[in-house]
Amino acid sequence: ETGVTQTPRHLVMGMTNKKSLKCEQHLGHNAMYWYKQSAKKPLELMFVYSLEERVENNSVPSRFSPECPNSSHLFLHLHTLQPEDSALYLCASSQEGSGNTIYFGEGSWLTVV
């Protein structure tokens, strides 16, 4: 599936660094998502941007900051992360409305050292 592209695919960062993950969808969708997949834990929704609303999982620390400049682009800004934030970060998109499938990108593997 190449409709949702994420960069970088792999990122190693120190705890004092600031970096950003980028996502672009080419499917004409109007909703975009960040999900986090940690080892031994289910995928967890972090943020949603759609025409209807922006949704934030209240358990996500403020060191993660999303930005959605338009319906095709989504960023996840990272600053002063902790080693436990090391995970696979998955971007996804869908078209709002009932019965709409969600499509995921290939993910960004993040390691915090």
Added chain:
Amino acid sequence: GIQVEQSPPDLILQEGANSTLRCNFSDSVNNLQWFHQNPWGQLINLFYIPSGTKQNGRLSATTVATERYSLLYISSSQTTDSGVYFCAVARDYGGATNKLIFGTGTLLAVQP
């Protein structure tokens, strides 16, 4: 919140065998999707199936919403079917959809 349980957690098959994966969920949902995660991490959507039965090649899925479970059938398995299979559910009532709750997955290994 809604709990999603998948079984079995691990499954090893010989190539050509059939299998059934199960997803139980604790409350009513109107959005249920099955995914396959390949060894490189990408999640591929297999089915959007909040109710009823669908088939796509060697894969089929059935959801019985009133009994809160869904089944994924894999027939004539191939080594390329290996990976993790996830079930995810949501209650979409206005606002943003696809706020999915994922199960812990079934790790499938198909041996030649």
